Amino acid sequence: MTRAVVKQYDFVTAFLNAPTDREIFMEQPQGHVKRGYEDWVCLLKRSIYGLRQSPRNWNSTLHLALVEFGFQRCIKDEALYWIRVESRLVLLPIYVDDILIIGCEEDVDFIAGKLMARFNMKELGTVNYLLGLQIEYKPERHVIFRQTKYVQDIMQKFHMDAAYPVSIPMTTDAVKLIPATEDEQKRDERLPYRSLVGCLQYLVSGSRPELATAIRILSKFLNKYSAVHWRAAKRVLRYLIGSQDMGLHYDLVEARKREKLHIEVYTDANFASEGGDMKSVSGFTVYCNGQLISAKSWKQDIIAESTCEAELIAANTGAHDAVWLEQLVDELQLPRVATELYCDSSSVRELMKHAGKHRRTKQLRIKDLKIREHVAENGMIVKPVASKENVADMLTKPLPVETFRRHRACVQAGVQP
Incomplete structure (x- = not known):
């Protein structure tokens, strides 16, 4: 093909x-x-x-x-x-x-x-247009997915089309946002906060995965928001003003250089970063021949007892997405090489290969150790990656400008770290 x-x-x-x-x-x-x-x-x-x-x-x-x-x-x-x-x-x-x-x-x-x-x-x-996505397909060169028109419609809907643009969708101190008090909620309940966050969520699922962390944080306050949260949400719109033509770029020339499909997954976690409940945040990206297939940012459903446990949960979930892609590729009878999983935690990499010290790991859930089976029996290869080069980092917390831009290039254009 x-x-x-x-x-x-x-x-x-x-x-x-x-x-x-x-x-x-x-x-x-x-x-x-x-x-x-x-x-x-x-x-x-x-x-x-x-x-x-x-x-x-x-x-x-x-x-x-x-x-x-x-x-x-x-x-x-x-x-x-x-x-x-x-x-x-x-x-x-x-x-x-x-x-x-x-x-x-x-x-x-x-x-x-x-x-x-x-x-x-x-x-x-x-x-050229499907399910709200503008698609530019040139068989000899690339496929590009954008949502420029959708972004422009959002700007007009919330009267932000003349706002001043910013470089990042969320500042690094946004993790300190707390739910509004009852008085604040009552005072600001007429703000269309939920409507705006809902519009932005569709962008994340379409062509703008770099917004995932910002939208995940904003979504925590759908029932307890105030003017502070509204300003944080409008900042995402200001970011989109200066980047409305951005999207997902798939380089077909680069992808065709490989005779077999090559699946890679990057995973990361931010330990105990979710405010009062002390839950960790996970993120992963999955690539095929250097092109982004999926990305996710989410709060873990349990309180991890250590950075190692939080990273293991993230790696296991990312591996599940990669295994799904493996099985789909195999079903289509397409040749592929062994999947590579990149993790910046040496203790987790060791834990994925060996049982380790039982006293320190006996609290781990059975389902979070499923990744050992992928490594031992399915041939998944675990590799190290420097923390500053781990693209999944942008899916766990807001980042400063330069780091955000570097990782954004990785998810939008498949530029590998």
Whole structure:
């Protein structure tokens, strides 16, 4: 799939293609009541819009059609279908009534033709906008995901389009933010704080993973916020003003230099940094051939008793994401080399390979030691990384300007430390 095309298609009135899965009656629709039979009802034959089970019925109908055409649904991602056409891989991800077909142009057009013969489907050309993401796809060079228009819409919604830009989304002292008192909450409850944080969360899940730490911290105060938290949230908007065209850049030239897929995961933790409850924060990034696949920042669900335990929890969770990607790659029958996990804690690296001293580690949860199995049996390779070069550090706490910019380059453009 060296020079794959990526075409987008839309099913017209998709739900109406699906039969109902049970007998459903409804009142005669307004304007179509049969005179003399006003008390009669209609028996539905199709899954109309507004019916609770219509999305599921449509998904089942599309699934049966794709299986009939020879596609297989991925076990690790049920929204992704694949098929081999004379050893050439064709991918078909779906989202309700939107699909992409990815492969050589001849195969893509052939499969699209079969679907069009079965369903009323429109071709939208090479993908450029999907699920709120602006997509720039140049097969010879790169793929870029941006949300510039979405950012501009947020600016206008919250009247921040003329604000002064800043270099980082959150200052390093923002971890000292505390919940508002009842008086402060009552005084400032009309501030659209929740709405703004919700808008920013969509950016994190789309094309701006460098915002993950800021949004995680702001999300802690959704029920107890004040003007102080509102100013911190508006600072994220001021950061976006100066970086609204940024996004995720995937260098296809660099990725194709490797004959086999190479998965890498960076993990880190910030011990006992979550204020009063003393819980730690974890972060990880997963790359494939140097290109970012996933990133996450989250508060751990238990109180770790040491930095080592906090780092182990982070490493184990990051490894789970990498293993999921391994299994997906294997399912698609793509060649890969052993996954590499980078951790800046020497004690954790040793613990992942050996049992260690029982007295100091006997409190560790069984599930957090699952990573030993990945290392011992699945061939995952544990490697050291300097703390200042660990990109996952930006997902555990707010960073100063220069460090933030260096790590941002790693997540946005796949620039390895």
